Amino acid sequence: MSDWARIYPQLIEATGETLYMVGVAAVLTVVFGVPLGILLTVSAPGALAPRPLLNRFLGLVVNLGRSLPFIILLFLVAPVTRGIVGTTIGSTAAIVPLTIGAVPFLARLVETSLREVAAGKVEAAMSMGARRRDVVRTVLLPEARPSLIAGTTVTVVALISYSAMAGAVGGGGLGDFAIRFGYQQFRTDITLLTVVLLLVIVQALQWAGDHWARRLAHV
Amino acid sequence: MIELTDVRKVFPARRRAGEVVAVDGVSLRVAAGEFAGVVGPSGSGKSTLVRLVNLLERPTSGSVTVDGRVLTDLPDDRVREARRSIGMVFQHFELLDSRTAAGNVEHPLELAGVGRAERRRRAAELLDLVGLGERAEARPAQLSGGQKQRVAIARALAGRPRVLLCDEATSALDQASTASVLELLRRVRSELGLTVLLITHEMAVVKAVCDSAVLLERGRVVDGGRLSEVLTRGHSPLADALLPAPVADAGAGHDGVLLRVTVTDRTPETVVLQTLVGRLELAVEVAGGSVETVAGGRYGRLLLRVTGDLDRLDGALRGLRDDGVLIEAVPRDANPVAATGVDR
Numbered sequence: 001m002s003d004w005a006r007i008y009p010q011l012i013e014a015t016g017e018t019l020y021m022v023g024v025a026a027v028l029t030v031v032f033g034v035p036l037g038i039l040l041t042v043s044a045p046g047a048l049a050p051r052p053l054l055n056r057f058l059g060l061v062v063n064l065g066r067s068l069p070f071i072i073l074l075f076l077v078a079p080v081t082r083g084i085v086g087t088t089i090g091s092t093a094a095i096v097p098l099t100i101g102a103v104p105f106l107a108r109l110v111e112t113s114l115r116e117v118a119a120g121k122v123e124a125a126m127s128m129g130a131r132r133r134d135v136v137r138t139v140l141l142p143e144a145r146p147s148l149i150a151g152t153t154v155t156v157v158a159l160i161s162y163s164a165m166a167g168a169v170g171g172g173g174l175g176d177f178a179i180r181f182g183y184q185q186f187r188t189d190i191t192l193l194t195v196v197l198l199l200v201i202v203q204a205l206q207w208a209g210d211h212w213a214r215r216l217a218h219v
Numbered sequence: 220m221i222e223l224t225d226v227r228k229v230f231p232a233r234r235r236a237g238e239v240v241a242v243d244g245v246s247l248r249v250a251a252g253e254f255a256g257v258v259g260p261s262g263s264g265k266s267t268l269v270r271l272v273n274l275l276e277r278p279t280s281g282s283v284t285v286d287g288r289v290l291t292d293l294p295d296d297r298v299r300e301a302r303r304s305i306g307m308v309f310q311h312f313e314l315l316d317s318r319t320a321a322g323n324v325e326h327p328l329e330l331a332g333v334g335r336a337e338r339r340r341r342a343a344e345l346l347d348l349v350g351l352g353e354r355a356e357a358r359p360a361q362l363s364g365g366q367k368q369r370v371a372i373a374r375a376l377a378g379r380p381r382v383l384l385c386d387e388a389t390s391a392l393d394q395a396s397t398a399s400v401l402e403l404l405r406r407v408r409s410e411l412g413l414t415v416l417l418i419t420h421e422m423a424v425v426k427a428v429c430d431s432a433v434l435l436e437r438g439r440v441v442d443g444g445r446l447s448e449v450l451t452r453g454h455s456p457l458a459d460a461l462l463p464a465p466v467a468d469a470g471a472g473h474d475g476v477l478l479r480v481t482v483t484d485r486t487p488e489t490v491v492l493q494t495l496v497g498r499l500e501l502a503v504e505v506a507g508g509s510v511e512t513v514a515g516g517r518y519g520r521l522l523l524r525v526t527g528d529l530d531r532l533d534g535a536l537r538g539l540r541d542d543g544v545l546i547e548a549v550p551r552d553a554n555p556v557a558a559t560g561v562d563r
Contacts, residue, residue: 124313127273128327128378129302138326142317216317 007181007190014167014177015197017091021163021173025098026156033103033155034148036062037110038136044115048122048132065104070162073101074169094163094171102159109151113144146217153209157202164198174198220382220414221249221272226281228267228438241267242278243438249431251381254408254415256425258460259435265418268435269386272416273305274298286381303331306375306413310387312367314359320346320370321355327377345373348410349403365396372403376411383408385417389424401428422461426513434460446514451483453545465507465522475526477506478536481545484516490544491523494535501527522549 040062042048043055068076074097078088081096117140125139141148164175174194182191228242241264249255259265270276271283274290282291290301314323324342333341346352349369359367368388375383385404389397405428408415419425425432425446433443434457442449442457452458464479482488488510495501503525510519525532532548539546 118311118313120309120311120313121315123275124307124309125326125330126275127302127305127307127384128330128374129299130330131299134330138329139315143315145317 010181011177011193011197014172014174017171018160018163018167018173018175018201021091021094021098021166021171022156022159025095025102025159025163026152028095028099029102029106029155029159030152032099033106034110036103036107037114038140040107040111041114041140042132042136048135062104062107065100066108068101070097070101071165073097074166089170091172094166094173098159098162098166101162102155105158106151106155109155110148113147113151114140116147117143146213149209149213149216153206153213156205156209160198160202160205220251220253220286221247221255221416222284223247223268223271224282224284226268226271226278226283228264228271228276229279240438242271244281245435245438245440247433247440247443249414249416251414252408252412254405254428254430255417256429256432257416257418257435258420258422258425258432258457261420263435264438265420265435266386267438269307269384269416269418272382272384273302273307303327303378304380304382306378306380306383308368308371308375308383308385308388310390312359312364312371312391314367314370314374316359319356319358320351320362320373323359323370324373324377327374331378341377342373345376346370348376348407349373363396364392365399368392368396368400369403372400372407376407379411381412381414383413383415385415385419387418387420390419390421397424398427404428426461426511430514432457432461447484447516450513450516450518451481451485451545453479453481453547461513462509462511462518462520465509465520475502475524476529476532477549478523478525479547479549480508480521480523482510482517482519482521483545484518486542486544487517488519488521490542491539491546494539495523495525499527499531499535501525501529501532 036058040055040058043051043058045052045055065073077097077100080100081088081093084096085093087093121139121143122135125135130138163171163173164178167173167175167177167179170176174197178191178194181187182194224246226242226245227240230239230241232238243264245268257265257268267276271278272285274283278291282289284290285301285305288301290298293301315326318326321339321342324345325338328338328341343352343355346355349372351366351369351373354362354366359370362370383404388404389400392400401424404415404417407413417424417429429446431443431445432449433440435441436456442455444457446461449455449458450461480488480491492503495503503523506522506524508519508521510517510521536546536548
């Protein structure tokens with residue numbers, strides 16, 4: 001099995017690239033997606049700070065981002081990527097489309113989670129003299145936390161799947177590895193190995209997410 | 220302490236429904252230290268009315284004054300400040316599941332910027348006050364309905380309010396929990412000198428705790444007053460709601476005369492019986508009714524059937540009425556239920 005010695009370091013490298021792309025994109029997605037989700041929630045008609053026009057605009061942008069197939073988005077945002085990273089090739093460049101693809105996805109999940117917090121709890125906080133930002137900080141986010149963690153887990157899993165596609169267009173990572181070594185060289189065993197590896201990563205993530213969410217859920 | 224003057228709340232029309240007048244020109248005055256009730260059927264505007272007191276709903280017109288401050292004249296940020304001295308308790312408790320009992324009690328203190336050590340101390344003190352000192356670290360999910368409402372009451376008292384609003388505070392509770400929560404409310408009212416405004420659809424709750432009450436129907440106050448005064452009226456919408464007129468079969472086949480008597484602590488039924496049985500030597504049968512303790516006094520409505528020599532009855536009734544007893548003969552063919560005009 002001489003070729004395993006050749007393939008093995010590449011597999012390690014590809015795994016590292018995937019974790020890097022997904023990790024950084026996940027952090028950025030949370031940084032942008034959660035506030036966007038909050039904004040979507042509170043600006044809705046009848047919500048905490050109704051801004052119907054802003055709400056409709058944000059909703060439109062989010063829907064646009066979510067309805068676009070990721071592979072199309074990948075090419076569409078290439079100029080943006082070049083503007084930010086300087087190139088459209090490589091793992092770092094892939095982080096830009098990954099983040100842009102995942103932010104609307106997470107934002108919608110955050111919105112759904114926050115909307116499920118009982119209106120009565122918000123009213124109770126208002127009756128105690130809470131400001132709107134206090135309501136978001138001390139009621140909406142803590143009460144929705146288990147559901148927010150579940151949503152973030154789903155988003156990160158989606159990022160892993162996106163990252164395989166980004167890999168195919170020069171981002172590196174496990175997707176790229178599976179295509180170059182498995183598919184193009186007719187090595188089904190390598191393709192399967194990659195699939196198993198991805199499955200392990202996804203499972204570990206899901207388990208960690210579920211565990212964390214459950215620990216915080218007190219209902 | 221609480222004064223609403225000609226308050227109206229109109230919810231604007233939505234897609235299919237027209238505009239809704241939830242509260243229609245209500246004036247209401249609750250004195251300091253009073254335990255006041257607002258009763259009415261569902262949809263009568265009670266819940267909107269209580270939200271107008273702390274401006275969770277801004278009135279469309281009219282003014283709201285609490286503890287000397289005209290809230291309706293204040294800008295939003297000052298209203299938020301004022302709310303800190305108005306506690307509120309809800310039907311479904313509205314505790315945060317992400318916090319412990321103590322954490323929930325600390326919440327309003329946190330919002331008011333009280334330091335951590337002081338918050339801790341105050342939460343422990345308040346949980347002791349409501350009898351849950353041992354459950355400080357329990358999550359709402361681990362508490363019974365009655366216990367949750369006790370935590371909610373402790374939370375409402377955290378900011379040392381002078382006014383406590385209760386929106387159907389016992390409606391989600393079973394009978395035993397209802398009784399203990401009401402007992403707690405009365406106790407904190409007298410210990411802390413609070414003014415309480417309680418919204419409910421249950422007459423039993425009003426009878427158990429309130430000093431005064433108003434009856435709300437379709438957004439309007441149709442009756443009200445101190446219970447000790449309301450219950451000494453022969454008839455009024457609120458009196459009839461609190462003490463339903465007794466029902467008796469007044470139809471044919473029965474001899475004698477039906478008498479309707481309103482029992483109060485100043486005019487107990489013994490006075491009537493003394494006259495009827497002792498002086499007139501009539502046979503008296505209780506055909507219906509009840510007597511109970513309300514607002515610390517005995518009140519009730521009785522329907523008596525008297526038989527025997529009725530010649531001197533009219534004169535005796537006049538004599539009783541002169542002494543302040545509410546007593547009247549029910550016309551023979553009248554149905555005493557229909558006569559009251561209220562079915563409740």
